Amino acid sequence: MGDLHVMRDDLRPPTPPPKRHLISIGDLTRDDIERLLGTARSFERALEREMKKLPTLRGRLVINVFYESSTRTSSSFELAAKRLSADTMSIKASGSAVDKGESLKDTAITLGAYDPDVIVLRHPQIGAPQLVARVTDARIVNAGDGKHQHPTQALLDLYTIQEQFGRIEGLHVAIVGDVLHSRVARSNIQALVLLGARVTLVGPPPLIPRGIEAMGCETTTDIDAIGAADIVYVLRMQNERMQEGANYVPSLREYTARWGVTPERLRPGQKIMHPGPMNRGVEIDPVVADAADALIETQVRAGLVTRMAVLYDLLTTGPKPVTAEVPMEVA
């Protein structure tokens, strides 16, 4: 009986690929990242055409769930899904059942009942994406979980750097400011180190987490260190995360005086990045923000195509490499 075959192997329905998520840069290999950046580049070319909508994800449902406020991340995910012809829904914590005290688990189960293909989640706490992944069948894209990770931000930053320099390996990136509270910093450190860049963290001692060098970066409190970098990545000074009386820094005034990124502290040709929203005049001098060497607007544009690539990758190709032509063909 052991040899009974009721169906020829080539007639079997294909087994669905294992459900993948993008929760942390740690979920990705170097190959994964390079594939995603390649896909993003294809989408960028597709978007240069007059008809910008691609039919790739027609019939798919992408739900954006944002427990924290967001402008660029939520809008770019929504537009990314729409450009790929997916149906989209956006849920914000305020004005939803969350306001009535519904737990994350129950909210996730409720949304899961609509059979979404992807849930894009921003939540103030680490572990929220894993919890939603456990209780729904959707693929989860982490759009920021507490101070932990913001992987699509790191991917769009890598995309921006790659487009600007033509490479990432061997570049020196200085990340300046409030690393302690920054999920952007954590994802970027991980991604940049993975791709062979050198990363130096610069900021006030209480805002550089003890032990972070284990991620493969260097740390210093000396702002002059940014002079040696190819790219100065300025973090937002997150007032909303500063507990009253926590005394991470004595004042914003002193912070700006010591660690503000000003024209005097830069040398010509250095590129400036910032995840936004900026506090002009606090962590970044307005002259620096508006200078030709600032890639800040490029980052926002990169956000759209990178997020299109992430959605496309999770729902279609998987770990198989994608040639630059694939998205064009389906268009």
Add this chain to the structure above:
Amino acid sequence: MLHAKDAPKENLVVRGARALDPVEGVDGQVDVRIDDGVIAELGSNLSVNGHRVLDGGGLVLAPAFVDPHVHLRTPGREDEETIASGTAAAAAGGYCAILAMPNTEPVVDSAAVLGTLIEQARAQAQVAVGFLAAISKGQQGAELTEMGELADEGAVGFTDDGRPVVATSLMWRALQYASITDRPLAVHCEDPTLSQGGHMHEGVVSAELGIGGWPSIAESVMVERDLALATYENRTLHLMHLSAKASVDALRRAQGEGVRATAEATPHHLVLTDEAVRSLDSNLKMNPPLGNDEDRKALVEALRDGTISCVATDHAPHARHEKEVPFEAAPFGVTGLETSFSALYTHLVEPGLLPLETLLERMSAGPARAYGLEAPRIAVGAPANIVLLDTQASWQVSEDGFRSRSKNSWLIGEKLRGRVRATVAAGRLVHES
């Protein structure tokens, strides 16, 4: 000071086990006869006399365990644990006595609340329970409780556990005033201005995960403070659930100078490190948080050399819906009564880090001594408080097996070696598996 349900005592003969009582100096194959709940005879080929026979072949017979640190959640959160369920869990874990913490709703800070609990224990408790009372009213850290009356009512000791005694002046007065009783003060060492916003040990892992760090100095500076106060007042002190190497170093130094301080460590701090938190399992969130490997090694060494004389589970039941939330939103605490021996046997005894005899002493006589209680022992004339341990058994921890009302164990799904086969507490067979 300990209270349990009144029930008929047993007549038992345990045959063929290796009896192991490091305090009494017993180690060898010996039969034990228990008449009416008291150890009546030790010897070989004891006559059965119509007693029930427990086959101890291949098992270790040891003094039953004493847990100096349990949260029974009663009164107030009986959905998480009751005296009945908590003591059933204790029996399954090999315990003949447990000490319950006063951070309940309401707090055990008056003779009236304490008296009610004692009554409940006499009606429900499978194994003996002692209750600690609070140091400060409502555990608010402002006014001392009526320690004299609470001691008369039967408080085993005093603690604000769950919270530190923040004001140094209050801790000082508590040490002075508690001297009118013979009951120890037990302290939860945490400087809340340092631990504030912390959800895990501050170190490499918290830096990478971006979880609010809880520096180990939040514990050790308070350990240093309380040891200084105890030295100044020449009073005894019991340090609860130590987690940091710096705390252990301070304790060892103070003991060397003659300070009469005892301390406890939990199975999770002895086995796990902050690396485990990478899983983001909220059952790895506890107060104090899991330290790094240096901290863990220092705790094991201190338990081995006796600087830390007690294993305490800090059994802290939580409702499932309260733990099924992201890590930072989850409450602190894990259960432990039903897994402590197996966890420590598997992770410390089997790899050769701690002799079995030492573990047995730290789980029984050590905690009893710290609170001035009679230690369980294998000796003629002693009340039968014994545990039968199967050191060959392998088993997998599952939620279904727990007697506790709560399932927030850090060991769910783990395969462990060593299992409690039977527990006799105050002469009653309270657990068999």
